Amino acid sequence: MRRPGGFTVLLALCLAITLTFLTLPIVAIFLDSSPADLIRSLGEPGALDALWLSLRTTGISIAIILLVGTPAAYLLATRSFRGKAFVVTLIELPLVLPPAVAGIALLAAVGPSGILGGTVESAGLELTFATAGVVVALTFVASPFYVRQAMAAFASVDRVLLDASRTLGASESRGFLRVMIPVALPGLVAGTALALGRALGEFGATLMFAGSFEGITQTVPLAIYDRFSTEFDAALALSAVLVAVSAAILLSVKLVHGSEVLGGAPR
Amino acid sequence: MKRALPLAAAVVLLASGCADDEAEGGDGSAGPTRLVVSAASSMTEALQTCAPEFERAENADVRLSFAGSDELAAQIRQGARVDAYAAANTSLPEELNGEGLLSEPVEFATNEFVLAAPADSEIDSVEDVAEAGTKVVVGSESVPIGSYTRESLARLPPAQEEAILANVVSNEPDVKGIVGKLTQGAGDAGFVYVTDVNATGGDLKAIDLPETLAPQVAYAAGVPTEAREPELGQAFVEGLTNGPCADALAEAGFGGAP
Amino acid sequence: MLRAEARTRLGALELDVALEVRSGECLALAGPSGAGKTSVLRIAAGLVRPERGLVEANGETWLDTERGVDVPAERRRCGYVFQEYALFPHLSAWQNVAYPLRGMPRAQRRERSLELLGRFGLRERADARPRTLSGGERQRVAVARALARKPEVLLLDEPLSALDARTRASAARELAAVLSDVEVPALLVTHDFAEAALLGDRVGVIDAGRVVQQGTPTELAAAPRSAFVADFTGAVVLTGTARPGSGGLTSVELDGGGTVSTTDPGEGAVAVSVYPWEIAIEPGGEPRHGSTQNRLTAEVVSVTTVGNRVRVSLAGAQPIAAEITLDSAERLGLRAGARVTATWKATATRLVANRTEDP
Numbered sequence: 001m002r003r004p005g006g007f008t009v010l011l012a013l014c015l016a017i018t019l020t021f022l023t024l025p026i027v028a029i030f031l032d033s034s035p036a037d038l039i040r041s042l043g044e045p046g047a048l049d050a051l052w053l054s055l056r057t058t059g060i061s062i063a064i065i066l067l068v069g070t071p072a073a074y075l076l077a078t079r080s081f082r083g084k085a086f087v088v089t090l091i092e093l094p095l096v097l098p099p100a101v102a103g104i105a106l107l108a109a110v111g112p113s114g115i116l117g118g119t120v121e122s123a124g125l126e127l128t129f130a131t132a133g134v135v136v137a138l139t140f141v142a143s144p145f146y147v148r149q150a151m152a153a154f155a156s157v158d159r160v161l162l163d164a165s166r167t168l169g170a171s172e173s174r175g176f177l178r179v180m181i182p183v184a185l186p187g188l189v190a191g192t193a194l195a196l197g198r199a200l201g202e203f204g205a206t207l208m209f210a211g212s213f214e215g216i217t218q219t220v221p222l223a224i225y226d227r228f229s230t231e232f233d234a235a236l237a238l239s240a241v242l243v244a245v246s247a248a249i250l251l252s253v254k255l256v257h258g259s260e261v262l263g264g265a266p267r
Numbered sequence: 268m269k270r271a272l273p274l275a276a277a278v279v280l281l282a283s284g285c286a287d288d289e290a291e292g293g294d295g296s297a298g299p300t301r302l303v304v305s306a307a308s309s310m311t312e313a314l315q316t317c318a319p320e321f322e323r324a325e326n327a328d329v330r331l332s333f334a335g336s337d338e339l340a341a342q343i344r345q346g347a348r349v350d351a352y353a354a355a356n357t358s359l360p361e362e363l364n365g366e367g368l369l370s371e372p373v374e375f376a377t378n379e380f381v382l383a384a385p386a387d388s389e390i391d392s393v394e395d396v397a398e399a400g401t402k403v404v405v406g407s408e409s410v411p412i413g414s415y416t417r418e419s420l421a422r423l424p425p426a427q428e429e430a431i432l433a434n435v436v437s438n439e440p441d442v443k444g445i446v447g448k449l450t451q452g453a454g455d456a457g458f459v460y461v462t463d464v465n466a467t468g469g470d471l472k473a474i475d476l477p478e479t480l481a482p483q484v485a486y487a488a489g490v491p492t493e494a495r496e497p498e499l500g501q502a503f504v505e506g507l508t509n510g511p512c513a514d515a516l517a518e519a520g521f522g523g524a525p
Numbered sequence: 526m527l528r529a530e531a532r533t534r535l536g537a538l539e540l541d542v543a544l545e546v547r548s549g550e551c552l553a554l555a556g557p558s559g560a561g562k563t564s565v566l567r568i569a570a571g572l573v574r575p576e577r578g579l580v581e582a583n584g585e586t587w588l589d590t591e592r593g594v595d596v597p598a599e600r601r602r603c604g605y606v607f608q609e610y611a612l613f614p615h616l617s618a619w620q621n622v623a624y625p626l627r628g629m630p631r632a633q634r635r636e637r638s639l640e641l642l643g644r645f646g647l648r649e650r651a652d653a654r655p656r657t658l659s660g661g662e663r664q665r666v667a668v669a670r671a672l673a674r675k676p677e678v679l680l681l682d683e684p685l686s687a688l689d690a691r692t693r694a695s696a697a698r699e700l701a702a703v704l705s706d707v708e709v710p711a712l713l714v715t716h717d718f719a720e721a722a723l724l725g726d727r728v729g730v731i732d733a734g735r736v737v738q739q740g741t742p743t744e745l746a747a748a749p750r751s752a753f754v755a756d757f758t759g760a761v762v763l764t765g766t767a768r769p770g771s772g773g774l775t776s777v778e779l780d781g782g783g784t785v786s787t788t789d790p791g792e793g794a795v796a797v798s799v800y801p802w803e804i805a806i807e808p809g810g811e812p813r814h815g816s817t818q819n820r821l822t823a824e825v826v827s828v829t830t831v832g833n834r835v836r837v838s839l840a841g842a843q844p845i846a847a848e849i850t851l852d853s854a855e856r857l858g859l860r861a862g863a864r865v866t867a868t869w870k871a872t873a874t875r876l877v878a879n880r881t882e883d884p
Contacts (some may be wrong), residue, residue, distance in 0.1 A: 093605040112345060129346070129347035160609070161613060163605075164605070164613070167601075167603050169599050169625045171599050182613075211332065214331060230466075
């Protein structure tokens with residue numbers, strides 16, 4: 001076997017450093033405290049509340065993002081119009097906003113003294129410091145992740161397939177559902193995974209916009225922050241759960257659609 | 268098409284779960300009434316202890332939210348519909364009252380402002396923390412503990428005040444943040460309440476400050492005007508002076524109502 | 526019958542065509558890339574709307590820009606075979622074929638698809654995904670899919686160009702059989718004249734957005750109306766200046782040297798064409814007398830065997846290609862660099878339009 005050249009060794013070294021840097025903190029979560037302590041901390045009522053709240057709000061948020069974001073991404077990917085680049089930049093904006101700024105922006109928009117505050121109130125909706133507000137915050141920060149990916153996925157579908165669908169008698173909406181979405185599915189799934197991860201881990205905007213009320217708006221990241229000063233074990237336990245859930249999402253996405261979705265070689 | 272149906276069903280299911288959460292259980296229905304309480308971080312252990320008793324006595328479901336009193340006040344200004352607000356000073360409740368957002372505040376407890384350090388620390392006086400290189404942790408300016416701290420330090424000779432302020436390594440948003448930094452070894456000393464030191468169960472020690480330096484720490488509470496359950500909120504506030512919560516506060520080291 | 530007329534600007538191209546295809550007939554539009562052939566198909570299918578145009582299929586008006594009629598593509602009953610087949614990758618072969626079938630239960634759709642696939646010999650591959658099918662199989666699935674709901678018109682975009690040479694021959698035969706079976710008008714486009722000649726009952730040569738000549742393949746080859754058509758149909762094209770000559774013939778002085786005669790009348794700057802298989806080769810550079818009248822000396826550039834014929838590439842003042850039998854080639858002992866004489870009859874020499882008219 002040929003001895004690896006200097007360049008290969010350098011590449012391997014960089015990989016080793018990256019790997020260690022990224023995995024050490026995650027592994028430490030599980031090792032810093034005994035499994036018994038971790039499980040016990042999870043049993044505390046606040047922890048379970050936080051978990052259930054996180055799952056519920058993330059689930060609704062993702063559902064909204066998929067239902068509304070998919071057709072929007074399709075429009076952006078397949079049509080051109082004046083000002084399209086500007087529209088796309090607007091949609092991507094939350095990506096570069098610091099989460100706390102996002103929270104303040106949401107307050108300025110739909111908070112009680114915000115520009116749409118009156119409308120929200122007369123509609124009988126309660127957003128700030130309420131569970132619905134968590135959904136709003138999660139949707140705001142996570143949707144660009146999905147929409148961008150979905151746009152790329154739709155744009156990469158050969159348009160001739162849509163032409164074929166039309167010549168075979170299917171209306172554009174049928175073509176969208178029966179051809180575009182299935183063919184773009186790997187990209188859509190990847191986008192969903194990204195949005196899901198972002199929503200699960202969302203902290204700053206939620207804290208600002210919805211506060212940290214146990215069982216109402218205290219999602220897992222907020223619960224971790226709450227416990228970190230005084231109940232470090234509880235914070236560790238919740239962190240471990242979040243890591244486990246995120247890893248599970250990543251793995252299931254890979255399994256369902258093959259490694260091509262998240263970094264494997266293209267077919 | 269086939270994909271959209273289960274997705275839509277999931278949304279409806281989750282949304283209904285979300286709605287249920289917001290629904291009120293009071294007024295004759297069998298379920299407990301939800302009560303949302305915002306309280307200063309220093310009351311965390313005490314209120315967590317007494318809440319179950321209150322829940323039993325009033326058929327309530329108490330949801331507690333602890334943070335710096337200033338942050339909680341900001342939330343109320345932003346429209347948070349909490350049913351009771353208890354702060355670590357009197358000025359914040361009075362401000363809210365003046366803005367028409369809170370009922371007339373009631374003073375329900377006092378606390379002792381102390382210097383804290385890890386139990387095995389060599390630090391045992393205010394002069395020690397003026398020494399260069401000492402890592403001091405304080406509350407940020409707007410949170411009660413932070414303003415008490417600055418008020419107290421202002422009573423020191425200017426040179427000492429400057430030296431201590433120069434040693435500040437972190438401005439925490441609430442007392443739990445300060446305690447956390449000290450117990451994790453990120454700070455050598457910090458200014459907190461004696462109740463916080465008690466809550467650490469021996470990890471920290473409290474260093475009493477001379478009378479001249481100790482500020483008056485009075486806790487006040489009220490019922491926000493936008494409360495969903497104002498009557499229940501009022502019951503909770505009253506319970507801070509008289510009742511299981513008052514007892515829990517006393518046990519934690521709070522002084523009685525002035 | 527299919528009537529398709531369009532006058533429109535497509536990028537840099539000015540498209541101006543008017544075609545008629547009778548039921549059961551296949552019109553093959555042949556031309557170089559960029560000539561606008563695919564655009565004609567897309568206009569007929571409704572995927573592109575021309576500035577001015579008319580599309581009528583079997584009495585039904587699909588497009589009439591003057592009256593504001595524009596039936597959307599999904600409501601025109603077209604069977605369109607795309608150049609790269611455009612098979613849906615996430616569906617199996619039978620599901621692809623069943624895609625246009627609506628209003629019947631799944632079992633019936635599957636049955637009908639299998640039947641269609643069976644006619645193309647693909648029944649056992651019904652459940653295969655397109656990526657596991659060979660090029661030829663995919664082509665057949667594409668055709669089956671286009672025919673699935675009995676279209677009014679069949680449109681084919683370079684149906685054989687994506688196949689390798691070997692598969693192309695058998696696929697061409699199959700497709701020709703399908704086209705003769707089908708009772709609706711078929712419009713096919715290709716860049717290869719031989720393919721057009723094989724599959725089309727009539728061929729239209731299209732260049733730069735215009736149909737320059739329409740007719741049976743033989744007509745086009747025998748009487749090309751322009752140098753372009755001649756060249757496109759595979760003739761040797763030589764440029765020169767013509768003037769009336771003796772014996773009723775026209776004498777053409779070729780650019781670069783040499784003279785040929787043609788029975789066609791003409792004057793001025795012209796192009797003459799002759800087919801490679803009408804050119805004979807004699808050894809040496811010396812004129813000899815025979816019934817052939819046109820003689821040009823040239824040097825052999827290459828000798829290529831194609832089946833049982835030999836294509837000889839010659840360089841005279843202008844390039845010439847000749848096709849002779851293997852026998853002749855052996856007798857002549859041709860080698861690169863040898864000096865020979867290319868000879869052919871004046872009657873086989875077509876005088877095609879004055880050069881200035883060529884695009």
